[in-house]
Amino acid sequence: MIVIENGRVLRANGVEEATVTVEGDTVTAVGSAPGRNGARVIDARGAWIGPGFVDLHVHFREPGQTWKEDLESGARSAAAGGFTAVLTMPNTDPPVDDGPSALRAIGAARAIGAARVEVAGALTRDRAGVEMADFDSMYDAGVRVFTDDGDSVPDAGLLRRIMTYLAGLPGAVVAEHAEDVRLTEGGQLHEGSMSALHGLVGLPGAGEDVIVARDLALARATEPVFTSSTCQPAPRSTSSVTPGPQGWQ
């Protein structure tokens, strides 16, 4: 039994100071500890206690840019920060765009044994936006989220074929980067009074809107599980849509 005391507990209805008792892999009490005979007591003063956080958008930069981050440093820092599961983006060098590259990343991540690391694969080969990535071999390797994160697929016809294909793979998710670079090129911050005041090149909201609108039209027609976001300095907030029982939400 483990008794964690003096921490701030994140609960659905707010934050409270409470003692958390864990037996085996189950939280058996939040509040006062039912008993602590033989328990390992952890003093969590100054720390948060909550369910494991999940980050669906991380860059561990391995292979290709490991001076920034690698799978081990990323997985260990995730675990240290309370993140028990993360999803790595495929824009490594080379990108994760086929089964062998996915298997390498998944195998290396699992061997670390810190946070659970899942691997997203690219939508297009080499993330170049020209031809489909090898979805079948990545899917067989265990990949379920596909994105060219950092770039949207510029060719609507290609994206339509990609969505149609991935709609046929159970559990597969199309995650599109929402940015038309012809509208946002050179942008440094949201376009508005602050960009004008400081003389900086603005990112117009339309740079995100036009891609989201295009992608929603394609997603309605092809019905994959679809989500849209951007990790750039977002012109607007992150948006997300999924097919539900009442249609698109």
Ligand SMILES: [Zn+2]
């Ligand atoms: Zn990103």
